[in-house]
Structure formats: C-alpha cells, structure tokens
Amino acid sequence: MEWLITAAGAVLVLVGLRDVFHTLWHPTGRGGLSTAMMTAVWRSTRRFGPRGTIAALSGPLSVIMVILMWTLLVVAGWTLVYWPHMPDSFSYAPGLDPAERADLVDGLYLSLVMVATLGLGDITPTDAWLRLAAPFEALIGFALLTAAVSWISQVYPALTRRRLLALRLASLRAAGGLPSPPRTAATAVLLQQLADAVNHVRLDLDQHAETYYFHDGEPDASLAAMAGYAAGLAVQGQRSREAAVRMSAAMLGRSLEGLAKSLGPFLRRDGDAWEIFAAYAADHGHAPQAGG
Incomplete structure (x- = not known):
C-alpha cells in the first residue's frame, strides 16, 4: 500500500x-x-x-x-x-x-x-x-x-505586438483607409506589412495560447475589434487594378484566414473569417469594426 x-x-x-x-x-x-x-x-x-x-x-x-x-x-x-x-x-x-x-x-x-x-x-x-x-x-x-518568470516575460511582448497591430489598423481607419480605388505601390507595401504583422500575431497566439485571455481594453487597441476591419481592407485591395496591390491584399486575406483558424478552438466554432472575427469581438466585449 x-x-x-x-x-x-x-x-x-x-x-x-x-x-x-x-x-x-x-x-x-x-x-x-x-x-x-x-x-x-x-x-x-x-x-x-x-x-x-x-x-x-x-x-x-x-x-x-x-x-x-x-x-x-x-x-x-x-x-x-x-x-x-x-x-x-x-x-x-x-x-x-x-x-x-x-x-x-x-x-x-x-x-x-x-x-x-x-x-x-x-x-x-x-x-x-x-x-x-x-x-x-x-x-x-x-x-x-x-x-514562471520566463512565461510572464514572453507573454507581454506578444500582447504588445497584437495591440500595435490593432492601433495601426485603428489609425488607418481614422485616416480614411485605403485610397479608392487602391492603385499605388505604397498601398501594396502597406497591405504586405499588415499581412506580416497578422502572421506574427498568429504565431504568438499559437505558441502562447494564454494571450487570448488578456483583454485589450479600448477598441482601438483591441485586435478583437479591429480584425474585421483588416478583413475588409483585404477585400478592398483585391478590387485594385494593380497586380501588386491585389497580390498583397490576397496575402493579407490568407494571413487573416490563418488567424481565424487559430482563433476557432478558443471560440469553439468553425466558419469563415468574418464569422470568426465577429465572434472574437463579441467574446472580448467589442463591436467589430467594419471595413472595405
């Protein structure tokens, strides 16, 4: 015994x-x-x-x-x-x-x-x-x-990257968003940078699942609120006449689909990116910001 x-x-x-x-x-x-x-x-x-x-x-x-x-x-x-x-x-x-x-x-x-x-x-x-x-x-x-100390030190840089992406999207929205129709090379660069930032956030979420449970406060600093706006930018960019802009917008769209896939298990639901982002915003107490 x-x-x-x-x-x-x-x-x-x-x-x-x-x-x-x-x-x-x-x-x-x-x-x-x-x-x-x-x-x-x-x-x-x-x-x-x-x-x-x-x-x-x-x-x-x-x-x-x-x-x-x-x-x-x-x-x-x-x-x-x-x-x-x-x-x-x-x-x-x-x-x-x-x-x-x-x-x-x-x-x-x-x-x-x-x-x-x-x-x-x-x-x-x-x-x-x-x-x-x-x-x-x-x-x-x-x-x-x-x-424990190492874990805490890894969480907050990941949260900072997520909040910076949200603030960048909020600033872009306040500035009027993409030009209509989006044609310039600068627009392609901007969309590419946003795609890279979304990929970083997705990797942070995959490797540090605990970051999902951190509330970001104001909508402008919350990716839960701004993710829908980013999806709208991807759709808007794919209507451009410029091939470079369409390619960057498609990459942003793919990055956002990957982020939505990573968010799905937390929300216990499947669906397209728009549905996942709407549920993500609701779970964090925000109204999704539309874009596109």
Missing part, C-alpha cells in the same frame, strides 16, 4: 510537469490542464461583464492560477511520495519525536520546504532513494520558478 501511494504521487508530479512542458515548450503552447484552468477563469470573469476591471484581470489572473495549479500538483505529488515512509525513512532534529511525526502534515511540510528550496534540515531522508529524490524536488521547484 505504501508504494501504491508513492506511485500515485509520482504520477501526480508527472502530470504537472507534462502540463508545464506542453504549455511553455511544446509548439502548440496548449497544455490540457492549463487550458482548462484559463478557460474557467475567462468564463468566470465574463459573468461580471465582458469589459471593465474584472475583465482586464482575466489574463493575469489566469496565468497566476495556472502557476499555482502546477505548484500544487508538484507539492501534493511529493507529499504522497514522502508520507507513506514517515517516520522510519527519515531522521528528525532534536526536539522532534519521530513517533509523533508520521502524519500527512509532515509530508506536506517537507514537500513545501523542498519545493521552495529552503532546506531547513529539521526533517531529512535517510533511505538512499529518498536522499536522491528529495533534491530532485528542489530542482523541480527551482525550474518552476524559472519557468
């Missing part, structure tokens, strides 16, 4: 580490547990309205909750590893009676101490395998801290 509990603890740790890997380092950027947690936080905050202070907290809160979930999985798993072998496989500091230290609380205490890399030394393993396992938990704890 002792080894069954220990094995269950090891499985729990592996489940947590697998989710960390799939969230932070796998190309899809979507761990099953982390995605479920972020979706739950997103839906919970939307009950208070799709916009406002609570909605603005949904992204940071979802990241915090995922990090806490990973930590709890590791701590709980190692608690189950230690607990069945206490007190016989551990030595205790003077003043601690081993006969009174065989409960789950001590296993949890030791797990917390090791994952936090505190190394207090009042309870130490004596069995050879535990003497090797305990430092491994400390390494996992250090890796979790490093991963």
Whole structure:
C-alpha cells in the first residue's frame, strides 16, 4: 500500500510537469490542464461583464492560477511520495519525536520546504532513494520558478505586438483607409506589412495560447475589434487594378484566414473569417469594426 501511494504521487508530479512542458515548450503552447484552468477563469470573469476591471484581470489572473495549479500538483505529488515512509525513512532534529511525526502534515511540510528550496534540515531522508529524490524536488521547484518568470516575460511582448497591430489598423481607419480605388505601390507595401504583422500575431497566439485571455481594453487597441476591419481592407485591395496591390491584399486575406483558424478552438466554432472575427469581438466585449 505504501508504494501504491508513492506511485500515485509520482504520477501526480508527472502530470504537472507534462502540463508545464506542453504549455511553455511544446509548439502548440496548449497544455490540457492549463487550458482548462484559463478557460474557467475567462468564463468566470465574463459573468461580471465582458469589459471593465474584472475583465482586464482575466489574463493575469489566469496565468497566476495556472502557476499555482502546477505548484500544487508538484507539492501534493511529493507529499504522497514522502508520507507513506514517515517516520522510519527519515531522521528528525532534536526536539522532534519521530513517533509523533508520521502524519500527512509532515509530508506536506517537507514537500513545501523542498519545493521552495529552503532546506531547513529539521526533517531529512535517510533511505538512499529518498536522499536522491528529495533534491530532485528542489530542482523541480527551482525550474518552476524559472519557468514562471520566463512565461510572464514572453507573454507581454506578444500582447504588445497584437495591440500595435490593432492601433495601426485603428489609425488607418481614422485616416480614411485605403485610397479608392487602391492603385499605388505604397498601398501594396502597406497591405504586405499588415499581412506580416497578422502572421506574427498568429504565431504568438499559437505558441502562447494564454494571450487570448488578456483583454485589450479600448477598441482601438483591441485586435478583437479591429480584425474585421483588416478583413475588409483585404477585400478592398483585391478590387485594385494593380497586380501588386491585389497580390498583397490576397496575402493579407490568407494571413487573416490563418488567424481565424487559430482563433476557432478558443471560440469553439468553425466558419469563415468574418464569422470568426465577429465572434472574437463579441467574446472580448467589442463591436467589430467594419471595413472595405
């Protein structure tokens, strides 16, 4: 029975580490547990309205909750590893009676101490395998801290690129949009640049799925609001007489279709880009901005 509990603890740790890997380092950027947690936080905050202070907290809160979930999985798993072998496989500091230290609380205490890399030394393993396992938990704890800091540092540059694209589209809309009919070489360059920016945003979303759950506030800074306008620009550009403009507009259209495909799983729906972008805007509490 002792080894069954220990094995269950090891499985729990592996489940947590697998989710960390799939969230932070796998190309899809979507761990099953982390995605479920972020979706739950997103839906919970939307009950208070799709916009406002609570909605603005949904992204940071979802990241915090995922990090806490990973930590709890590791701590709980190692608690189950230690607990069945206490007190016989551990030595205790003077003043601690081993006969009174065989409960789950001590296993949890030791797990917390090791994952936090505190190394207090009042309870130490004596069995050879535990003497090797305990430092491994400390390494996992250090890796979790490093991963959390790295994750946060990667999220905000991706959000900045998304917001810059939205602001550029909003500025173009305020300036009157593309000339009608769009003929100049400068228009082709502009559409090409927009296509490149959309591709960057799509890659950010594919690799950092958590960015979807960050609310961008005002419509001008929200790609959820401005994506429909970008789709309108692609349609308008394809009506040009200039081949270069039509080609750039077609590339923008393809980039937007790819972005819509990446957004589909978050919205749990299929359809053309226009439908996806309308649902995207509604999910973030915005009215889609028309264009074209």
